[in-house]
Amino acid sequence: MIPDVDLSHLKPYGDQMNDGVIQLSFTLPVPGGAKAREAAKNFVSSMGLSEIQIVLSEDIGENFTFFVIYAKTTKDIDYSSIKTLEIESPKMSIDEVNGHVMKYLGRQITIVGATIGSDAHTVGLDSILNMKGYHGDSGLERYRMFKVYNLGSQIPPIDLVRKAREVKADVILVSQIVTQRDIHIKQLTELADILDAEKLRDKILLIVGGPRITHELAIELGYDAGFGAGTMPSEVAAYVATEIIKKKL
Amino acid sequence: MYLDLDQDLVRRAREVAKEVTDDVQKFIDLRSTDSVERTVARFFDIDGTDSEGAPLPNVIVDNVKKHGGLDRGIAYWIANACVAKSMTPQQVAEAVGRKEFSPVDLAPQNEGIVAQKIDELADAVIKKLENIRNTREKMLNELGDPAQPYIYVIVATGNIYEDVIQAKAAVSEGADVIAVIRSTAQSLLDFIPYGPTTEGYGGTYATQANFKIMRQALNEMAGKVKRYIRLTNYASGLCMPEISAIASMEGLDMLLNDSMYGILFRNINMMRTFVDQYTSRLICAFSHIIINTGEDNYIKTSDPIERAHTVTTSQLINEQFALKAGMEPKYMGIGHAFEIDPDVQNGLLYEISHALLTRELFPNAIPKYMPPTRYMTGNIFKGYAQNTLYNLISIMTGQSIHLLGMLTEAIHTPLVQDRYLAISDAKYVFDNARSLGADITFKKDGFIQKEARQVLTNAVKLLEHVKEIGLMAAIEEGTFADIARKMDEGKGADGVFIKGEDYYNPVVDRMETALKGGKMI
Numbered sequence: 229m230i231p232d233v234d235l236s237h238l239k240p241y242g243d244q245m246n247d248g249v250i251q252l253s254f255t256l257p258v259p260g261g262a263k264a265r266e267a268a269k270n271f272v273s274s275m276g277l278s279e280i281q282i283v284l285s286e287d288i289g290e291n292f293t294f295f296v297i298y299a300k301t302t303k304d305i306d307y308s309s310i311k312t313l314e315i316e317s318p319k320m321s322i323d324e325v326n327g328h329v330m331k332y333l334g335r336q337i338t339i340v341g342a343t344i345g346s347d348a349h350t351v352g353l354d355s356i357l358n359m360k361g362y363h364g365d366s367g368l369e370r371y372r373m374f375k376v377y378n379l380g381s382q383i384p385p386i387d388l389v390r391k392a393r394e395v396k397a398d399v400i401l402v403s404q405i406v407t408q409r410d411i412h413i414k415q416l417t418e419l420a421d422i423l424d425a426e427k428l429r430d431k432i433l434l435i436v437g438g439p440r441i442t443h444e445l446a447i448e449l450g451y452d453a454g455f456g457a458g459t460m461p462s463e464v465a466a467y468v469a470t471e472i473i474k475k476k477l
Numbered sequence: 478m479y480l481d482l483d484q485d486l487v488r489r490a491r492e493v494a495k496e497v498t499d500d501v502q503k504f505i506d507l508r509s510t511d512s513v514e515r516t517v518a519r520f521f522d523i524d525g526t527d528s529e530g531a532p533l534p535n536v537i538v539d540n541v542k543k544h545g546g547l548d549r550g551i552a553y554w555i556a557n558a559c560v561a562k563s564m565t566p567q568q569v570a571e572a573v574g575r576k577e578f579s580p581v582d583l584a585p586q587n588e589g590i591v592a593q594k595i596d597e598l599a600d601a602v603i604k605k606l607e608n609i610r611n612t613r614e615k616m617l618n619e620l621g622d623p624a625q626p627y628i629y630v631i632v633a634t635g636n637i638y639e640d641v642i643q644a645k646a647a648v649s650e651g652a653d654v655i656a657v658i659r660s661t662a663q664s665l666l667d668f669i670p671y672g673p674t675t676e677g678y679g680g681t682y683a684t685q686a687n688f689k690i691m692r693q694a695l696n697e698m699a700g701k702v703k704r705y706i707r708l709t710n711y712a713s714g715l716c717m718p719e720i721s722a723i724a725s726m727e728g729l730d731m732l733l734n735d736s737m738y739g740i741l742f743r744n745i746n747m748m749r750t751f752v753d754q755y756t757s758r759l760i761c762a763f764s765h766i767i768i769n770t771g772e773d774n775y776i777k778t779s780d781p782i783e784r785a786h787t788v789t790t791s792q793l794i795n796e797q798f799a800l801k802a803g804m805e806p807k808y809m810g811i812g813h814a815f816e817i818d819p820d821v822q823n824g825l826l827y828e829i830s831h832a833l834l835t836r837e838l839f840p841n842a843i844p845k846y847m848p849p850t851r852y853m854t855g856n857i858f859k860g861y862a863q864n865t866l867y868n869l870i871s872i873m874t875g876q877s878i879h880l881l882g883m884l885t886e887a888i889h890t891p892l893v894q895d896r897y898l899a900i901s902d903a904k905y906v907f908d909n910a911r912s913l914g915a916d917i918t919f920k921k922d923g924f925i926q927k928e929a930r931q932v933l934t935n936a937v938k939l940l941e942h943v944k945e946i947g948l949m950a951a952i953e954e955g956t957f958a959d960i961a962r963k964m965d966e967g968k969g970a971d972g973v974f975i976k977g978e979d980y981y982n983p984v985v986d987r988m989e990t991a992l993k994g995g996k997m998i
Contacts, residue, residue, distance in 0.1 A: 255897075286897075288646065289645075289649030290646040292893055294894045294897055350778070351850075360779070363818065439888065457887075
C-alpha cells in the first residue's frame, strides 16, 4: 500500500493523492453543439462530479454526439470495510498439480466442458481446455492427471448432464460468452436445476467461466466457482485439483 | 510482385485444389436438399407462414417430402398444383398449410402445360433478379463505388429498427458496408424466421422483411452521402441457399458464405453443406453478390503462425468451389485475418507476409481482411492500438474489404461510439498511408518473403494429402482446424436426398446456363 493513502476515505488517483480524477466517454443521442455540451456537463454534474472538462465533443452524425470528459469526484469509499468473494486456490505448476492429484487422489480427474444453450462461442472454452491453452499457459488437456471431454458449443444442458453422468465426471465446466439480455443467467440456472433434479449436484464441481462472469454471480446461481475475464488455464487447474481433493478427503 | 512467389508452385496449388473439389462436385451434382427445394419455393414467391407460424416454403417442401415426391424437385409439384387448381404458388402453399390437399395427391396435369408453367415461374424470377442486379449497377454508376479497402462495420442490436439507426450513423461516419450480424444460433435453424424482428441474442434474425428494411435505409443514406452502401448478411448454416435467395431478391451485396465453415465450426452435416453451398453460390454468382469466406475461423482457435497454411488451403478450396458455381473472381471475398498474439516478436512481419500472400495469390479476387478478436482484452486502449496496426497492414497490402476492429471486441456488441472511433482510426490510417504499399519492395529472401513461401509450400503439402485421401475423408480424419466430422453425422443430414430420374430445378438450370453454358466441372 502507498504510505499516505487514506483507506477509510478512498478516492481515485489521477496525478496526486485524493484528486478524484475520473475519465468518462459516452454518447448522447442529440446533435452536436453548445446545447449538447451543456447537456453533457449537466449530466456529469448530476453524477456527483465536479471540475468538469469536456475535452472532446464531436457530432458523429445522425444526431449523435460523442464526448470525452475528465471530472473530479467528491465522493469517497471505505476500503477497509469491503469484503469480497474470491476464489482461493494456490499457484501451482503443471507438475505440482499432477503430483498433488496423484498423491492425494490416486486417479485422474474427469472434466466435461461445453458452452451451453444457444452460445456458439468456443474461444474461451478452448483457451482453458485445449492442449494449446492461452498465452503460453497450457490448457487442461495438457495435464496428465486430467481427463478432459470438450463437447464444444451449443450443447443443451440436458445433454451435458447426460455426458457427465456417462463418464462419471468430477467437474463440469461451462463457458458463457453471450450475455445479451441476460440469456446466460437463464441457461446457467437451467443447468444447475437439472443437476439438482438428477441428484448430481453434490457429486460434481460446477464451474462457469466467461468475460462477464464473476465469482459472486456464480455463487448466486448455485455454482461452485466463477472465473472472469483474463483467467488462465493454470488458475482453473489449480482450483480444480485443490477442490476435488478437498471434496474426497 | 513483392513476395516473389514461385509461380509453378502457385499453379500446382490451384491444380491440386481443383482436383480436390472435382470429386466433391460429382457428389454434389447427384443430390439436392430440403433447403435447396425451399429456395425454389421462395423464388416462386412463396412467403409467409401457416397458422402455426411455420414458414410456407417449409410447409410445402415438408409436405411433398412426406408424400414421397421430393426427389422430383419441388418445382414440378408447385407447377402441377398451380395448373390443377388454377392457383398461384402462394395460394397453393397456403392451401397446403391449411391441410386442404397435398400437391403429390393431385392428378398429373397435361405435361406441356405444366412445363410451360414451370418455365413461366422460373423465367419470372430470373427477370426479377436481373432487374435487381441492374438497379445495383445503376446506383453504383450514379453514386460511385467507394475506394477500397471498403470500410465494413457490423450492427447487432437484435432489433432491426435499432440496427437501422446505428447503420445510418455508421454510414454518415464513413462506413461503406453494413453487416447485420445474425442472432446467435440462427445458423442451426432449419428455416428462415418470418417478418420484421425486434428481439435477438447477439444479433438480429436474418429475415426477408429485415433485409428489406435495412436495404431501404441504406439506399436513403447512399443518396445522402453520395456513395453506394453495401449490405451484408450471412448465408451459412442450414439455410445457405435460402438466405442467398432472399438476399438476391432484396438486393443485398455481400454474404458470408464458406464451403466448409458449417461442417467444421457448426457441426452441420458435410453432405448437406457441400450441396447447399453450391446452389447458394450459384445464386450469388448470378446476382453479383460478393461472397465472404470464413478463413478467419481457422486461426481463432489454432495458432495463426503455425497453422497459417490451413488458411491458404481453405482459400484455394473456396476459390475452386466458387469457380464451379460459375462465379467470377471479382465476387470472391477471400477471407483472412489479423490474429497473431501481440506478444510475438515480429508479429507484424508475419501479419504482413500472410496478408500479402492472400493478396498475391488471388490478384483478381476481392479479399476480405478481418480484425483481431482473439487477443483483444478489456484493455480497450491497447485494443485500439492493435486495430491501428491492423488498419495499416490492410492499406499497405492492398486489401479490398476491411472489417473494422472494435476496441470493445470481446466485451459487448459495439456501442455507437465504438464504431465511430473505429471508422475514424481506419480513415486516418488509410489516408495517411494511402500509397505506402506502392512504394515498398521487400528484401529479397528476407523474413517476409521466406515466411510467405513457407506458408504456400505447407499449403500445397496439405492439399496433396487431401487429394490423396479425398476431401470428405480428410474432414473425417480432422485435417482442418483439428476438428473431425463424420460423413453421415451432424445437423441437417436427413435433409439431403438423391435426385430422381425426373428431377428438375428450373432456377438452378437457368443460372447454370447463364453463368457457364450449363453444368460443368
